[in-house]
Amino acid sequence: MRRxxxxxxxxxxxxxxxxxxxxxxxxxxxxxxxxxxxDVAGKTVVYIPVAYSVPLTRIWxxxxxxxxxxxxxxxxxxDPNFNTQREEQLLTAEIGQHPxxxxxxxxNVQVLAPALRQAENAGIYVIQINMASRYKSxxxxxxxxxxxxxxxxxxxxxxxxxxGASHKIALMDGEVTSAYSLGxxxxxxxxxxxxxxxxxxxxxxxxxxxxxxxxxxxxxxxxHPDLCGYMGWWSGQDSGIAQAVKQAGLLGKVxxxxxxxxxxxxxxxxxxxxxYEDFIYPAVLQADQMMSTAVTLLQSHTKPGTMHVAIxxxxxxxxxxxxxxxxxxxxxxx
Amino acid sequence: xxxxxxxxxxxxxAGGVADVALPARTPSRLKRLTQEQIVLITTLVLAxxxxxxxxxxxTVQNLLTLLNSIAVLGILSLGAAxxxxxxxxxxxxxxxxAIGAAMAAVVMRAGGSIPWAIFCGFAVSLAIGLVNxxxxxxxxxxxxxxxxATNLLMFGLAQIFIVGSTLLVYVPASAASFLALGHSVARxxxxxxIFLGLALLVxxxxxxxxxxxxxxxxxxxxxxxxxxxxxxxxxTVLEYSLSAVIGYLAGLVLMATLSSIDTQIxxxxxxxxxxxxxxxxxxxxxxxxxxxxxVIAGGLLIGVMLDGMTLLNLGNDTQNIFRGLVLLxxxxxxxxxxxxxxxxxxxxD
Numbered sequence: 109m110r111r112x113x114x115x116x117x118x119x120x121x122x123x124x125x126x127x128x129x130x131x132x133x134x135x136x137x138x139x140x141x142x143x144x145x146x147d148v149a150g151k152t153v154v155y156i157p158v159a160y161s162v163p164l165t166r167i168w169x170x171x172x173x174x175x176x177x178x179x180x181x182x183x184x185x186x187d188p189n190f191n192t193q194r195e196e197q198l199l200t201a202e203i204g205q206h207p208x209x210x211x212x213x214x215x216n217v218q219v220l221a222p223a224l225r226q227a228e229n230a231g232i233y234v235i236q237i238n239m240a241s242r243y244k245s246x247x248x249x250x251x252x253x254x255x256x257x258x259x260x261x262x263x264x265x266x267x268x269x270x271x272g273a274s275h276k277i278a279l280m281d282g283e284v285t286s287a288y289s290l291g292x293x294x295x296x297x298x299x300x301x302x303x304x305x306x307x308x309x310x311x312x313x314x315x316x317x318x319x320x321x322x323x324x325x326x327x328x329x330x331x332h333p334d335l336c337g338y339m340g341w342w343s344g345q346d347s348g349i350a351q352a353v354k355q356a357g358l359l360g361k362v363x364x365x366x367x368x369x370x371x372x373x374x375x376x377x378x379x380x381x382x383x384y385e386d387f388i389y390p391a392v393l394q395a396d397q398m399m400s401t402a403v404t405l406l407q408s409h410t411k412p413g414t415m416h417v418a419i420x421x422x423x424x425x426x427x428x429x430x431x432x433x434x435x436x437x438x439x440x441x442x
Numbered sequence: 443x444x445x446x447x448x449x450x451x452x453x454x455x456a457g458g459v460a461d462v463a464l465p466a467r468t469p470s471r472l473k474r475l476t477q478e479q480i481v482l483i484t485t486l487v488l489a490x491x492x493x494x495x496x497x498x499x500x501t502v503q504n505l506l507t508l509l510n511s512i513a514v515l516g517i518l519s520l521g522a523a524x525x526x527x528x529x530x531x532x533x534x535x536x537x538x539x540a541i542g543a544a545m546a547a548v549v550m551r552a553g554g555s556i557p558w559a560i561f562c563g564f565a566v567s568l569a570i571g572l573v574n575x576x577x578x579x580x581x582x583x584x585x586x587x588x589x590x591a592t593n594l595l596m597f598g599l600a601q602i603f604i605v606g607s608t609l610l611v612y613v614p615a616s617a618a619s620f621l622a623l624g625h626s627v628a629r630x631x632x633x634x635x636i637f638l639g640l641a642l643l644v645x646x647x648x649x650x651x652x653x654x655x656x657x658x659x660x661x662x663x664x665x666x667x668x669x670x671x672x673x674x675x676x677x678t679v680l681e682y683s684l685s686a687v688i689g690y691l692a693g694l695v696l697m698a699t700l701s702s703i704d705t706q707i708x709x710x711x712x713x714x715x716x717x718x719x720x721x722x723x724x725x726x727x728x729x730x731x732x733x734x735x736x737v738i739a740g741g742l743l744i745g746v747m748l749d750g751m752t753l754l755n756l757g758n759d760t761q762n763i764f765r766g767l768v769l770l771x772x773x774x775x776x777x778x779x780x781x782x783x784x785x786x787x788x789x790x791d
Contacts, residue, residue: 161609284758313758318700323511327752330507331498351700373612
């Protein structure tokens with residue numbers, strides 16, 4: 109009886125007060141919309157990757173462009189095409205143009221740091237992506253390479269450390285001096301140290317080049333046909349290892365562990381058994397985070413340089429068993 | 443003696459040195475060694491050291507792996523050698539490789555037949571060679587600048603009209619018969635067979651045909667070649683076209699090996715390795731000197747170093763130091779045995 113009474117009172121309250129609540133909500137939504145128009149619409153976001161021709165930076169750029177178009181944000185890309193000095197010049201030139209947000213992909217920890225500070229002093233929000241610099245700006249979005257390396261090494265140990273496996277593995281580094289490579293190596297080494305039974309028969313660098321990776325892997329496979337696992341730093345480079353394994357007739361025997369931002373044809377390679385496991389940090393998700401952070405900063409009204417937000421990208425270990433049509437992103441062919 | 447084969451030129455050069463510097467003595471046996479022989483000896487010594495240090499280095503299978511790793515570089519260097527012997531330089535050769543191959547891959551992806559795809563790629567690469575040759579021969583732009591410019595131009599055009607934004611083109615799995623080019627026949631990788639076959643063809647062309655001998659004459663003394671009636675302008679166009687087409691062949695081999703082609707290679711430093719292989723083996727940048735054997739010697743040295751150092755699992759910095767030292771040793775050795783001849787030395791020698 110009491111419950112029925114309570115229910116009736118609640119119903120009465122809803123009927124009588126409903127329109128007011130809705131009106132209040134309407135006002136809030138309207139306020140937010142107005143605030144949005146003032147703070148976000150028509151603002152300029154400039155994106156400077158190390159090069160705009162690699163799949164990862166393309167996925168980021170195309171996705172951000174799509175979101176920006178929808179939100180009414182002016183989105184611009186500046187392409188230094190792997191030229192570090194040019195990237196520094198582009199960044200400095202952009203500071204003069206005074207956009208509202210800069211999204212910058214550092215080539216190393218050092219070179220852009222002074223210009224990033226200068227940008228924030230000039231009143232521009234700065235978001236650094238995938239590779240942090242010495243300078244801590246408003247936001248950082250990206251992978252934690254040492255955790256990624258440790259996670260990959262754990263998987264390698266699991267696959268190659270058991271009974272029946274040869275315990276022999278090989279590593280194919282990217283560019284040994286990049287912070288990303290160093291981080292992965294550091295994480296991986298911390299895991300391998302705990303497993304002395306794992307024998308690293310080769311540790312070479314291919315400088316992100318698939319042909320170099322192919323040639324080095326062919327030589328290593330020829331000397332160690334009983335190799336169990338090959339761990340590489342990027343799927344574009346490691347596709348060369350996959351071809352060397354295939355050409356040596358060792359497909360299915362040598363397990364290739366790689367990582368990327370969900371770039372085709374890595375998923376195709378997983379399905380065909382050329383890659384064993386791909387540690388994907390979804391680039392589309394990263395791009396969403398970049399744009400969300402830009403929009404948040406614009407509405408925060410904080411002085412650029414006062415906030416230090418870090419958003420670390422999730423890593424999705426993907427194998428032939430759990431690869432789906434959305435694991436990898438197909439780029440538009442311009 | 444006509445300025446034909448490399449043998450003739452070499453004897454002339456060596457004889458000149460002996461006449462000027464040591465008029466009373468005939469050159470010692472050591473001094474008669476040509477640069478490619480020096481490089482081959484260096485390679486053999488190095489291979490010997492590796493064979494002692496690394497179990498499994500001196501095996502047939504490893505030799506084949508080693509040859510496979512230099513096949514693409516070797517093919518490119520054969521093309522580069524033709525141009526350099528004719529006193530030219532083709533910086534855009536890697537563009538012919540990547541853009542031609544990318545064209546073929548794009549046609550395959552669009553569902554075109556493999557022969558049609560290969561023809562389309564061929565046409566694109568040949569066009570690059572023809573443009574180079576025409577600009578250098580008829581507008582008389584120095585080859586370094588001309589090919590540097592076409593390299594950029596073609597890369598940009600290819601980005602817009604052929605490969606699209608990503609620069610990386612994958613060969614579709616349906617083109618399995620094309621991808622078989624990257625496999626082996628009776629354990630011998632097909633790229634190695636293509637390299638050796640092409641080396642034989644280029645050798646016969648350079649040393650046995652009139653056109654080949656004209657190329658030596660053109661490189662040795664372009665003015666004399668022209669005055670003696672050799673059509674040097676069409677010859678220049680031929681040299682650059684051959685370089686581009688051979689580059690394209692290397693591109694097909696590379697693409698079959700990796701089942702993809704990364705056009706970013708055009709902006710990389712691969713061309714320096716190509717020129718290094720040729721020049722290291724004795725194809726002089728002043729023109730008219732060197733042969734296919736030079737390319738093979740230079741390629742083998744690079745291949746032995748790469749293979750041995752990978753097997754030794756040396757770090758990147760150690761590899762660079764070692765590579766630099768061996769290259770320096772080969773060049774210094776050549777300089778000691780063949781001092782510069784002040785009477786015939788040219789600017790840039």
